[in-house]
Amino acid sequence: MPAEKSRPGSCSCSVVHPQAVQLAVQAELETGTLIALSELFKVFSDPSRLRILTALSKTELCVCDLTEVLGMNQSAVSHQLAMLRRARLVRFRRDGKSVFYALDDAHIGKILKVALEHVTEGRISL
Amino acid sequence: MPAEKSRPGSCSCSVVHPQAVQLAVQAELETGTLIALSELFKVFSDPSRLRILTALSKTELCVCDLTEVLGMNQSAVSHQLAMLRRARLVRFRRDGKSVFYALDDAHIGKILKVALEHVTEGRISL
DNA sequence: TGAACGTATGCTTATGCGTTCATATATAAG
């Protein structure tokens, strides 16, 4: 008997470790959760958006302020803000002609903080 | 006097809020940190990689095991593992013909946990 | 109402990225 398993679709290996595989399979996240997670991280994966979030972590800002802080044009900033809005990471209020943005969730700061720890520690170990 | 400021490059607005902008500018991350952060999040922004990290959070696995767990072909898994390796999120050891992968950093679990909280809470509030 | 201003958005382009295919490397067995 050559292999302890042999599901045809996935891989030709015969050295699969069943108990480890089973553990891993049981730990799998639901598809919906997985997609939501990856989309959340995708929002954080762009430097411009990180700068926006960092700025908003200190104070509410209007779009014009953000173009000033980031040195980007208004269209680019608005596009990124739209994405942050869709991800529900920022909220906004209109005041006359200006629209003010602010962070929408407490977890955002936590995520950034933990990630920053990872990054800076990695730095040191280099 | 029409505007309180008017740096030409960024934006034609005249309603910039100087004290808020200053606060935000002071909070800016260094460019290197910013890039490192965004690259870290980029690694987390793909469902396949999240599945790999979730699986490895439970147990060490060889490449063949991972193809089994994920139902992806070996090449795709290896490419993703290479990326995780470059990001120093996983380490690996060779044992005969097999290569076993494991998580490389304690922060990874934390980041995932906090993000998961955000995602699931968002779920509930819908 | 019309003009001016702040902001949002559709379209386009350039770039990036995930997967697959083909192939290369590494280890083990005969």
Next chain:
DNA sequence: CTTATATATGAACGCATAAGCATACGTTCA
């Protein structure tokens, strides 16, 4: 040394996306 197996890697294809341009929308003021 040859063959088989496990993994890695380069090239290419298709899709997603960030940024810029032009323009539309919403608000204020005259």
